[in-house]
Each structure stands twice: as C-alpha cells, then as structure tokens.
C-alpha cells in the first residue's frame with residue numbers, strides 16, 4: 479500500500495523527492511511552501527499525509543515540527559542548521575507521541591562512508607606518522623558552513639583519535655595546533671556535496687572521498703526514512719535508522 483506523504487518545502491530537495499516518491503511506495507498528498515507557486519501556503523491538519531518531509535530552512539523548522547506534531551503526524555526532517563533546538567524537539571516528539579527521523583545527510587552512501595572513515599581513523603591512529611584532515615565543497619546557495627556532514631565526519635574522526643581533541647573549520651590565519659582537526663569548507667558553483675578525508679604521512683597519502691552525483695541520493699534516503707518512521711515512534715537520527723536496517 480502507498481504511504482501518503484506531505485512535502486514541506488518545495489525547493490531543490492522537495493522537487494527531487496516528489497519526482498522519486500512513487501518508486502519508493504509513497505504518494506504525495508500535498509506540498510506546502512509559501513514561496514513557491516501552486517503550493518499550499520501553510521500547514522493545516524486536513525492537508526497532511528501520514529508522514530511529513532521537511533526540507534525548508536533552519537529558521538522555519540522548529541515551527542513546522544510544532545505544527546505537525548500537534549496533529550500527531552510523523553516527520554522526516556532533512557533541513558540542516560537547527561541543532562541548537564534538538565532538546566526542545568525531542569520533548570515535542572515525546573509529548574505528542576509521534577515519530578521523527580532527522581539527519582544532516584540522508585545519503586545511504588554517506589552513512590556507509592562515515593563507517594569507513596571511523597575504521598580508517600581507528601587504524602591510522604595506531605601509527606603516529608599519519609595526520610588527518612578534511613575538506614568539503616558545496617554549491618554557493620548553501621546556507622550553512624561547515625556542512626552538518628563535515629561536523630559529523632569530524633566528530634567520527636575525533637572519537638577514534640588519541641591526539642585530536644577538537645575540530646576547527648577555519649584557520650583564522652593561525653597555525654594548526656596538533657590537537658585540532660582541520661576541516662576546510664568551500665562554497666561555489668552547483669556542487670551538491672563532496673567530502674574528502676585525508677590521512678597523510680611523509681611518504682604516502684590515503685584519501686577517502688564521497689561525492690554526490692545528484693540530490694536523488696538524499697531524496698532516496700528521505701523516502702526510505704518516511705517508510706521506516708511510519709511504523710516507529712520517538713526521535714531517531716538517520717544513523718540510528720540505518721543501524722536498525724543493517725542488523
């Protein structure tokens with residue numbers, strides 16, 4: 479049976495999800511976006527499908543979650559840059575007994591990449607000849623910098639490192655302290671998402687790269703998350719959902 483979904487935000491990601499929905503067993507019941515022609519202008523109970531997928535902007539996401547939770551519908555939140563509200567959102571999800579999956583990167587490939595980086599970081603940490611750093615590049619419309627994915631990758635590397643304690647995302651014209659992991663962010667062109675991790679020694683370099691070819695990779699993960707959360711309650715990261723699917 480098809481799952482009825484509502485798209486909140488009909489920009490680049492909303493449009494991609496709409497185009498792939500049926501392939502993933504989802505039917506788009508409604509699309510809400512106050513700034514796009516032909517879309518519903520606000521969240522109303524009668525418009526909502528069983529799961530609402532939010533790809534909007536950081537300033538809108540908390541209000542959207544409150545409105546959807548108030549009518550007991552489940553959510554997939556792909557919008558990035560709202561981490562400071564995470565505790566508040568968790569309380570809203572629990573109080574309204576709904577399910578919510580969130581994540582800075584809904585790419586299944588990136589989730590696997592993160593696991594590979596974790597393993598590589600744990601191996602290289604045993605050999606002090608290797609230092610580690612990273613960079614990411616996204617299109618020039620992206621609102622946040624560094625990307626949420628860069629922050630996640632940096633946390634993964636630090637969790638496996640006996641020398642790196644913090645990450646810095648900008649050098650601020652000062653030398654890198656050895657206890658800092660340097661992660662650079664580039665913004666330009668139309669790049670949908672490119673993350674590189676480099677383990678470097680005097681004699682060789684190990685370079686791990688995840689390069690998004692199209693936004694379809696995020697949309698596929700978001701639709702998979704919609705199916706999964708339709709039968710779960712509580713707040714889960716995309717990674718927690720992947721753990722469940724992998725076991």
Ligand SMILES: NC(=O)c1ccc[n+]([C@@H]2O[C@H](COP(=O)([O-])OP(=O)(O)OC[C@H]3O[C@@H](n4cnc5c(N)ncnc54)[C@H](O)[C@@H]3O)[C@@H](O)[C@H]2O)c1
Nearest residue numbers: 487489490491511513533534538556557558582583584696
């Ligand atoms: N989690 C992931 O895998 C992933 C992947 C790509 C992008 N993103 C994030 O998703 C978000 C959207 O990305 P995009 O590339 O589609 O952006 P976009 O700018 O192309 O589209 C955003 C749309 O949201 C609409 N919008 C803004 N406020 C709204 C509201 N209150 N209600 C309904 N619609 C509203 C805007 O009018 C716009 O059409 C960004 O935060 C981006 O960083 C996440």
